[in-house]
Amino acid sequence: MAENDISIIHPRPSSIVAALYTLRDLNVDVAILHGPPGCSFKHARLLEEDGIHVVTTALDENGFVFGGRDELSSLLCKVNEMFDPKLIGVVGTCASMIIGEELREPVQDANLEVPVIEVEVHAGYPNNTKGVLIALESAFEAGVIDEEELGRQKVLLTEATNVEKRHGAASKEYLVPSRGDLKYKVAGKLIDCLKEGKKCLTIMNAKKETGYMFADITVAINEVAKELGVDENIINMANVDENLGLPRVRNHATNIMNDFKEKGVPIHEIIGGMDEYPITGEKVSKLIADKYSDFELVVITGVPHAIPMDNLKEMEVISVTNGPRQVFPLKDMGHDHVVVEIDLHPKTLGVSHIVESEFGATMRELAKDRLNDSQEES
Amino acid sequence: MAQKRIAIYGKGGIGKSSTASNVAAACADEGYKVMIIGCDPKSDSSITLLGGKRIQTILDLLRQKIDVKEEDIVHEGYKGVQCVEVGGPEPGIGCAGRGIIVAIQKLRKVCKSIDDMDLIIYDVPGDIVCGGFVAPIRKGLVNEAYILTSGEYMPLYAANNICKGLSKINTPLSGIICNSRSVTREEDIVKKFSEEIGSKLMAFIPKEQIVQDCERDGFSVLEKAPDSSVASVYRELAHTIMSNGSSVMPSSLEDERLRELTR
Ligand SMILES: Nc1ncnc2c1ncn2[C@@H]1O[C@H](COP(=O)(O)OP(=O)(O)O)[C@@H](O)[C@H]1O
Ligand code: SF4
Ligand SMILES: [Mg+2]
Numbered sequence: 296m297a298e299n300d301i302s303i304i305h306p307r308p309s310s311i312v313a314a315l316y317t318l319r320d321l322n323v324d325v326a327i328l329h330g331p332p333g334c335s336f337k338h339a340r341l342l343e344e345d346g347i348h349v350v351t352t353a354l355d356e357n358g359f360v361f362g363g364r365d366e367l368s369s370l371l372c373k374v375n376e377m378f379d380p381k382l383i384g385v386v387g388t389c390a391s392m393i394i395g396e397e398l399r400e401p402v403q404d405a406n407l408e409v410p411v412i413e414v415e416v417h418a419g420y421p422n423n424t425k426g427v428l429i430a431l432e433s434a435f436e437a438g439v440i441d442e443e444e445l446g447r448q449k450v451l452l453t454e455a456t457n458v459e460k461r462h463g464a465a466s467k468e469y470l471v472p473s474r475g476d477l478k479y480k481v482a483g484k485l486i487d488c489l490k491e492g493k494k495c496l497t498i499m500n501a502k503k504e505t506g507y508m509f510a511d512i513t514v515a516i517n518e519v520a521k522e523l524g525v526d527e528n529i530i531n532m533a534n535v536d537e538n539l540g541l542p543r544v545r546n547h548a549t550n551i552m553n554d555f556k557e558k559g560v561p562i563h564e565i566i567g568g569m570d571e572y573p574i575t576g577e578k579v580s581k582l583i584a585d586k587y588s589d590f591e592l593v594v595i596t597g598v599p600h601a602i603p604m605d606n607l608k609e610m611e612v613i614s615v616t617n618g619p620r621q622v623f624p625l626k627d628m629g630h631d632h633v634v635v636e637i638d639l640h641p642k643t644l645g646v647s648h649i650v651e652s653e654f655g656a657t658m659r660e661l662a663k664d665r666l667n668d669s670q671e672e673s
Numbered sequence: 674m675a676q677k678r679i680a681i682y683g684k685g686g687i688g689k690s691s692t693a694s695n696v697a698a699a700c701a702d703e704g705y706k707v708m709i710i711g712c713d714p715k716s717d718s719s720i721t722l723l724g725g726k727r728i729q730t731i732l733d734l735l736r737q738k739i740d741v742k743e744e745d746i747v748h749e750g751y752k753g754v755q756c757v758e759v760g761g762p763e764p765g766i767g768c769a770g771r772g773i774i775v776a777i778q779k780l781r782k783v784c785k786s787i788d789d790m791d792l793i794i795y796d797v798p799g800d801i802v803c804g805g806f807v808a809p810i811r812k813g814l815v816n817e818a819y820i821l822t823s824g825e826y827m828p829l830y831a832a833n834n835i836c837k838g839l840s841k842i843n844t845p846l847s848g849i850i851c852n853s854r855s856v857t858r859e860e861d862i863v864k865k866f867s868e869e870i871g872s873k874l875m876a877f878i879p880k881e882q883i884v885q886d887c888e889r890d891g892f893s894v895l896e897k898a899p900d901s902s903v904a905s906v907y908r909e910l911a912h913t914i915m916s917n918g919s920s921v922m923p924s925s926l927e928d929e930r931l932r933e934l935t936r
Contacts, residue, residue, distance in 0.1 A: 362804060392771075392774075393768060393771045394770070394771075394803065394804050394805075395770055395771065395774050395803065395804020395805045395807070395808055395811070396804060397804075397811050400811075400842075400843075
């Protein structure tokens, strides 16, 4: 058995959903869920906001018993007419996989000109990265990605799984969700530190599109520092390499970089691509040891638990996550303040610019108040 | 020589497993590299090739969450026949069909020697009852399907249904084998049936007590009674299968016609 194979009892991300998001990253126009009508509803809905059509074969009790080959092939034809797609994904579900449905045959029956990525996945895998892997392997078979990208993604997936097992949502049998520390308090603390002239590192280590919101925190810190006249004290790191990852993911990096530039936020260290959040840790650690070991404050956003603590021990650590179950693991790692951006993901779908974060907004407001107060005093 | 990967279908209890193991033994006698993969939760396909011994099934091991290796699930039987049993849940619990799918996937993943075989026999349970039972075919593992039947109405009825199933999943039929139950005009009836669905009768295996005697002792006829007449029938069938190159998409008969045939 694999190391730390514990039986986790809190609800976990689903492999089916992971496959759907992967198809989105591969730029499919339509994803068909082959299974029960309500399967993965919430995420299917969100993905529509991100511009892809998600439909379902809506298998019912009869479908479970008699199979849904015809339903799937006719749905393929239907979506082909309705949406005129360039690329289609078909995703299995527990229901269809248990009864042994084949995805290949209905795809052949439909006989479309459009390439179809078939993902035979169900939600019974302990790590949702399995859904990503199966989707990528099928994409490779369908000629949508090349072998090099597949190999690169496999490394990232293994590391992503390890990161979750070490300090993430898969690190304990049960993790209590938490809303984290009060944003108002943490923002105040952060502003105080800046005021005192402490040197501050910002590390954005975000997973793909979530970067649209985590980047706002980097921006807010830089804005506030500028107002306080201490912007020289800030060093920004971010995983926004525009040349790494699937096209859609690179595009996010470009969008975010453009916004950084426009807002006058310099990114001093680019620590990887937007899908490389599981492997940036080492690099960041080394950068800190080489260049920034005298910094007193660090703000880590995105996937903060992927950054090792070794070289952060002397610093005050503020982290911002979007996972309520991530709060306690981060505190266990030694982070002093943990802030949760609740419901971040839905707000980062279907956007191409940085979106405002609650923590960023709190910081801006608080800085404004304090500046006004001090002007009144003088 | 191209690898032969066959499955024998037919009504439950008609003799699929005993025919499969005897054919496997006969082919091994000829020097072929043979693997038999038992897909019945009863796990009784390979017993007579292993001197009556039962082996651990793939699903036994998967249930214990053991990291399954080739040597744990592939066991050497009579004259080097490689024996594998898929296994399954207790009767009435869980989903045996899904079990077959999962076990076959595992086997494909860990078993390297499968590529070196001349003949692989999938011994499948009863009729095609659900998706899992045709997983070997669907996953492209089987390239020839045979149907075993007697000249009785019910086995023929099952055979006829299997023909419908095969054409539904686009799998051609390579031949009909008659396993006799000593019915009158039996060979004629099965021959007619074979022709009317567009296939051919490959062999007529007589009903012989010795088949069951050998089975009870844990052996194939080929091993325990190589000089018996039924042993040479199995030998001939093995030869026919190994040299058979033709297959057809079977049609099926109306029920009335089936009754008429067996009247
Ligand atoms: N040709 C035969 N002569 C006598 N008995 C036979 C013959 N073929 C099969 N049998 C017996 O019929 C029984 C059922 O056979 P089995 O192979 O288990 O059927 P299946 O696998 O189709 O369910 C066994 O006891 C077997 O020995
Ligand atoms: S059990 Fe599986 S198939 Fe059913 S709704 Fe949940 S994820 Fe979908
Ligand atoms: Mg049997």
